[in-house]
Amino acid sequence: MNVQKVGVIGVGGWGENHIKTYVDSPLTELVAVCDVNSERADRIAAEYRVPNVFPDYRDLLAMPDVDAVSIVTPDFMHAEITLAALAAGKHVLLEKPMATSIEECVSIREAVAASGCMFMVDFHNRWNPPFAKAKKAIEDGEIGRLLYAYYRLQDTIFVPTKMLSWAGQSTVNWFLASHCLDTLMWLFDDVIETVYTVSRSEVLKSKGIDTPDFYASVVQFRNGGVATLENGWVLPNTAPNIIDFKTEMIGTDGVLYTDGSHHRILQKYTQDNASYPDVLVSPTVHGKPTGFGIESIRAFAECIACDRQPMVGAEEGERVTRVILAMEESARTGAEVEVLIPRPS
Numbered sequence: 001m002n003v004q005k006v007g008v009i010g011v012g013g014w015g016e017n018h019i020k021t022y023v024d025s026p027l028t029e030l031v032a033v034c035d036v037n038s039e040r041a042d043r044i045a046a047e048y049r050v051p052n053v054f055p056d057y058r059d060l061l062a063m064p065d066v067d068a069v070s071i072v073t074p075d076f077m078h079a080e081i082t083l084a085a086l087a088a089g090k091h092v093l094l095e096k097p098m099a100t101s102i103e104e105c106v107s108i109r110e111a112v113a114a115s116g117c118m119f120m121v122d123f124h125n126r127w128n129p130p131f132a133k134a135k136k137a138i139e140d141g142e143i144g145r146l147l148y149a150y151y152r153l154q155d156t157i158f159v160p161t162k163m164l165s166w167a168g169q170s171t172v173n174w175f176l177a178s179h180c181l182d183t184l185m186w187l188f189d190d191v192i193e194t195v196y197t198v199s200r201s202e203v204l205k206s207k208g209i210d211t212p213d214f215y216a217s218v219v220q221f222r223n224g225g226v227a228t229l230e231n232g233w234v235l236p237n238t239a240p241n242i243i244d245f246k247t248e249m250i251g252t253d254g255v256l257y258t259d260g261s262h263h264r265i266l267q268k269y270t271q272d273n274a275s276y277p278d279v280l281v282s283p284t285v286h287g288k289p290t291g292f293g294i295e296s297i298r299a300f301a302e303c304i305a306c307d308r309q310p311m312v313g314a315e316e317g318e319r320v321t322r323v324i325l326a327m328e329e330s331a332r333t334g335a336e337v338e339v340l341i342p343r344p345s
């Protein structure tokens with residue numbers, strides 16, 4: 001086991017979870033951060049005592065003693081930085097979605113293979129305890145063969161209007177369905193072959209954010225499995241929590257239900273306020289970052305320190321991107337769309 005020197009590129013909302021994890025882990029030393037927003041990068045570096053701060057990712061990648069980087073830039077800004085990091089010989093933990101075009105995904109997949117570096121896409125629901133238990137139940141045959149799944153992951157309108165300055169340059173499909181699709185293909189242990197998607201643009205468009213309000217999709221797997229997905233960005237801000245997150249998995253011999261909307265586990269009512277604190281995604285417990293949003297990053301740290309391959313690599317990232325592109329096409333054309341299956345590397 002070797003302590004790995006790491007850098008984080010993009011230190012916005014989610015980047016801070018990568019920073020907290022690396023600072024907390026005995027397996028990693030956070031040596032550099034980078035953000036085009038210098039003010040934010042300087043503040044984060046001071047708060048977490050990071051010795052090197054850069055506005056340009058190329059300067060971070062030029063540091064010879066950096067072993068690995070997390071890339072936590074907006075959805076459509078992943079490929080160029082990832083390719084540069086791999087070319088510089090750094091292991092990469094890349095936020096979802098891997099990239100937003102097939103060409104970019106193929107380039108990343110080929111660059112990973114050529115570099116010999118570790119590469120992981122942060123599909124952290126594989127570390128989400130209800131899904132990990134569901135996967136085990138399915139593998140153990142407890143619900144028979146998985147026939148059908150329903151997957152709802154919706155955000156309040158806070159996310160596209162206040163949290164993300166770049167929502168109009170992405171979609172809730174890239175932001176949320178990417179998680180759902182990886183989880184579904186993992187649970188079904190199968191690839192998605194066709195998609196039919198409907199979306200509508202009204203509420204966000206009227207606020208000047210040109211991105212759909214929601215997508216409703218039916219996807220079919222190669223071996224006959226079916227799933228419906230609902231991904232939206234317009235739930236009211238009075239909703240108990242920022243995410244509404246429910247699934248149902250029906251097998252030939254049983255059913256599994258999950259509810260990851262963290263408004264039922266801890267309910268807090270004071271004289272002035274009702275709140276439902278996060279206890280699942282990235283809460284701090286006894287001063288330590290924890291939750292499945294942290295565990296996936298910790299798993300990457302273990303992989304690079306112990307020389308183990310990550311559970312989720314470039315193939316999984318690419319197949320998700322291919323499905324999302326098919327969903328976007330289906331929403332545009334009104335037709336069912338076949339997913340282009342990747343060529344093996």
Ligand SMILES: NC(=O)c1ccc[n+]([C@@H]2O[C@H](COP(=O)([O-])OP(=O)(O)OC[C@H]3O[C@@H](n4cnc5c(N)ncnc54)[C@H](O)[C@@H]3O)[C@@H](O)[C@H]2O)c1
Nearest residue numbers: 010011012013014015034035036037072073074075095096
């Ligand atoms: N795993 C999850 O559940 C999860 C949750 C939230 C966000 N994300 C993903 O993380 C990524 C970032 O999302 P976020 O919510 O932190 O967004 P954000 O806008 O809060 O942060 C992005 C940061 O990247 C910086 N940036 C942009 N271009 C850059 C560049 N070329 N070089 C360096 N820095 C640059 C921005 O200044 C900003 O600080 C997205 O891909 C998003 O989908 C994942």
